[in-house]
Amino acid sequence: MLTAASQVLLRSEELLEQGKWLLVNPTDGQVFSELANPDVHGFHQFFDIYEQSVAVTKGQGRDSQHQFAAAYEADASFDGAVLYLPKAKAHGQMLLANIAPCLKPGATLLVVGENKGGIKSAAKLLTPYSDNVNKVDSARHCAMFAAVIDKPVAPFDITKWQDVSEYQVSDITFKVCSLPGVFSHGDLDTGTQLLLDNIDRVVSGRILDFACGAGIIGCFAGLKNAQAQVVMSDVSALAIYCSQKSAELNGVKAQVIPSNGLRALTGKFAQVFTNPPFHTGIKTDYSVTESFMQQLKNHLQDRGSLILVANKFLRYADELEKQFKSVQFLKETSKFSVYCCRR
Numbered sequence: 369m370l371t372a373a374s375q376v377l378l379r380s381e382e383l384l385e386q387g388k389w390l391l392v393n394p395t396d397g398q399v400f401s402e403l404a405n406p407d408v409h410g411f412h413q414f415f416d417i418y419e420q421s422v423a424v425t426k427g428q429g430r431d432s433q434h435q436f437a438a439a440y441e442a443d444a445s446f447d448g449a450v451l452y453l454p455k456a457k458a459h460g461q462m463l464l465a466n467i468a469p470c471l472k473p474g475a476t477l478l479v480v481g482e483n484k485g486g487i488k489s490a491a492k493l494l495t496p497y498s499d500n501v502n503k504v505d506s507a508r509h510c511a512m513f514a515a516v517i518d519k520p521v522a523p524f525d526i527t528k529w530q531d532v533s534e535y536q537v538s539d540i541t542f543k544v545c546s547l548p549g550v551f552s553h554g555d556l557d558t559g560t561q562l563l564l565d566n567i568d569r570v571v572s573g574r575i576l577d578f579a580c581g582a583g584i585i586g587c588f589a590g591l592k593n594a595q596a597q598v599v600m601s602d603v604s605a606l607a608i609y610c611s612q613k614s615a616e617l618n619g620v621k622a623q624v625i626p627s628n629g630l631r632a633l634t635g636k637f638a639q640v641f642t643n644p645p646f647h648t649g650i651k652t653d654y655s656v657t658e659s660f661m662q663q664l665k666n667h668l669q670d671r672g673s674l675i676l677v678a679n680k681f682l683r684y685a686d687e688l689e690k691q692f693k694s695v696q697f698l699k700e701t702s703k704f705s706v707y708c709c710r711r
């Protein structure tokens with residue numbers, strides 16, 4: 369389904385008719401089949417949209433035009449790019465710094481997004497790259513801005529955007545690498561900390577940090593029990609990048625897997641830990657966590673357990689009770705609940 373931002377982009381399709389174009393974090397895959405120009409490529413930091421985009425363009429042999437990556441490899445070959453504005457301002461700034469060196473001098477840079485997502489500030493985001501920024505369109509609670517690159521552009525180095533912070537929980541000290549656009553960038557979320565505080569024991573088996581973000585839970589678990597085989601998964605390429613770095617920083621051997629929900633995960637786990645998502649982009653979305661709760665029992669070993677933290681207002685207890693034999697509250701605070709569920 370086309371999102372409102374893609375619909376607004378398609379209203380100005382004539383801008384993308386000529387040359388080689390890059391769509392950056394499009395919010396749907398269908399836009400690639402609607403655009404007449406076959407030389408439109410995709411830079412994706414979200415694995416679900418990457419998979420959709422590959423599926424949509426496979427028939428025309430254009431699936432290799434899509435990259436799932438934390439950073440796009442610069443080759444200054446594009447005549448234009450469209451950035452779908454992300455939720456976090458610093459994430460938008462980092463993406464612009466990444467794609468500007470991928471563009472030819474004089475190329476067009478479009479930024480599209482929802483009013484609720486702060487698109488009105490896009491003109492400001494573009495001023496480091498251009499003195500020539502215009503509003504192209506505004507419809508469907510979205511707007512689109514265009515700029516012609518007319519200022520010098522610096523090479524992109526993702527490591528300059530990284531934050532490495534050190535935390536201590538119980539008697540474990542660990543380092544976390546994070547980037548703009550990753551959950552709780554530069555900080556330890558209160559819910560995540562409460563989950564860590566309530567992990568008494570990590571088993572010496574295969575364990576999963578589902579929706580791992582910067583890899584905090586997986587690293588903590590790997591440090592708590594060096595015999596645990598740590599797997600971490602997330603839909604975001606930035607989260608995958610940071611989790612790999614965090615694991616290296618802590619000397620934790622981990623397998624880090626991009627996955628939409630549990631789809632790409634095979635094999636069973638003895639323990640699963642998660643602070644699961646309830647947003648997709650700027651929208652509240654419980655569907656990922658609901659599917660996770662429904663499907664997890666197929667990924668748990670006999671006597672395997674799930675430890676999950678969630679905001680108290682998210683009433684997950686009913687669904688968990690439907691899916692698991694035993695559901696216990698490990699901890700409740702005024703804001704969060706930590707659940708322990710067993711098959």
Ligand SMILES: C[S@@+](CC[C@H](N)C(=O)[O-])C[C@H]1O[C@@H](n2cnc3c(N)ncnc32)[C@H](O)[C@@H]1O
Pocket residue numbers: 416551552557560578579580581582583584585601602603604607627628629630642643644645646647656
């Ligand atoms: C609340 S954050 C928790 C991050 C990390 N575990 C922590 O505690 O700091 C939820 C995570 O879910 C990820 N996520 C969102 N949608 C997802 C999906 N469809 N499949 C897998 N992960 C998803 C987000 O990228 C984000 O990293």
